[in-house]
Amino acid sequence: MVPGGGVPPAVEGGRRIAATETAEVRAPAAEVDAFRRQVDELVSKTDLLEKRVNEVVGFYDGKKHCSGGRKAASSRKDCGHSKGMPDLMRQFGVIVRQITSHEWAEPFLKPVDVVGLQLDDYYKIITKPMDFSTIQNKMEGKDETKYNNVREIYADVRLIFANAMKYNDEQHDVHIMAKSLLEKFEEKWLQLLPKVENEERKQKDEDVNGVPSTKTSPEEAFAKLAKDTDNELIEINKQLEELRQMVVQRCRKMTTDEKRKLGAGLCHLSPDDLNKALEMVAQDNPTFQTTADEVDLDMDAQSETTLWRLKFFVREALERQTNIVSGRTDENAKRKREICNALARTNSKRVKQQP
Incomplete structure (x- = not known):
């Protein structure tokens, strides 16, 4: 046969x-470590996307509880969103203070003491240093440059933790603290994101029409968040399949x-x-x-x-x-x-x- x-x-x-x-x-140990790091990165992304999904589900569950005639109308303030957009910068400032007041935030409050810590290779690895004191100065307008919107601050906060995780080994305390604080920060950002997108849409309509828009809603913001999350999940599945193929080929x-x-x-x-x-x-x-x-x-x-x-x-x-x-x-x-x-x-x- x-x-x-x-x-x-x-x-x-x-x-x-x-x-x-x-x-x-057998495959070299270096390749195994590289695959492991890629898997860890995908797991971290998946955890964040799971939190986004929970945010979307929570929003629509809340709307279900807030439906139902006069009683729902009388409690709209508790279940829905009041007219007008709050000061996003102020709300984001609250998030920043919550993160910086955490017991693990100390290494990220000031610029890295490259000379004192004798980190000779720091600027070779980290091309754009960032810390919370720099962010605070820009938010208060003390530096020559100022933030134009909340997304710019969001990017700099993420950069702080991304730099720390990039420079320090996964087992290092600073890497672990940065990863944990980044997850907490992302959770709070996801709660603010629908308002940010709603305000951005209003501003865009105002720029086009010259008048404030009344068509935007939290529902649209969460619908976009759900769509974006779904697209990212599809991309992660694609990356997982590519990684699986690479691993199998090197077996x-x-x-x-x-x-x-x-x-x-x-x-x-x-x-x-x-x-x-x-x-x-x-x-x-x-x-x-x-x-x-x-x-x-x-x-x-x-x-x-x-x-x-x-x-x-x-x-x-x-x-x-x-x-x-x-x-x-x-x-x-x-x-x-x-x-x-x-x-x-x-x-x-x-x-x-x-x-």
Whole structure:
């Protein structure tokens, strides 16, 4: 059937699968660390996007609670937004004070003492230093330059923490503190963002028409936030897929024993999972026939990418099948206990009723 002393053919769902097997090499540790850092960055982005999603959901949940005739109209001040736009600079100043008053904010309040700390490479790594005292001076107009809008301040606050995380190793206290404060800051920014976008839209309409706009609303701002978040999630999924492909391509070559185990795992897949596994093979090998009654799967003919994709898929599928079987076993045992208890109660009643 297949050359090379392969795994015995498997029969699953009316189809026969045969598998064979090659050698071995490992990816450098530096590449592993690089992949790990990329994964950490994607996880951080995902956490922030999750908070955005919660903000959007919370807004629309709040609107549901605020609907309902006269009672809702009388409490509109509590549930909705009053007319007019608050002073965004002042509100953002409150956010800045909340962040700078945190116990971990000390390293970020003043410019980095490059000379005193003997950080000879600092300006080679950090091209645009930033700190909260500089931001405060610009907000108060003490420097030659002033902020034109809230987004400019937002960018500088993020720059403070981004610089700290870039210069310091992930295990360094300053890196950890910067990451934590950045997450807290992003949470507060997300609460202010719909108002910012609403005001920006008003200003844009005023610039075009010369009159204030009455068509903008918090609903539009949150709708845009939801759309932007969805687009970013799509982009993250794309990056994850690209990263997965890079990782798989750099995997070491499978050993003969691993290929044998993979072939054995394919034998135990359910019909649906087996179809999915064969479709993976066909993605890299368009001439591979997935619908034939008897399928010859030559392991030595498959790319390392396909082999490792199959291994990850088979492992997850078998774990899922085991959990399902275990759940059914537990359910059957529970049902048997219930039947036995019911019979025991019925028998007890009969004994009591006998004269």
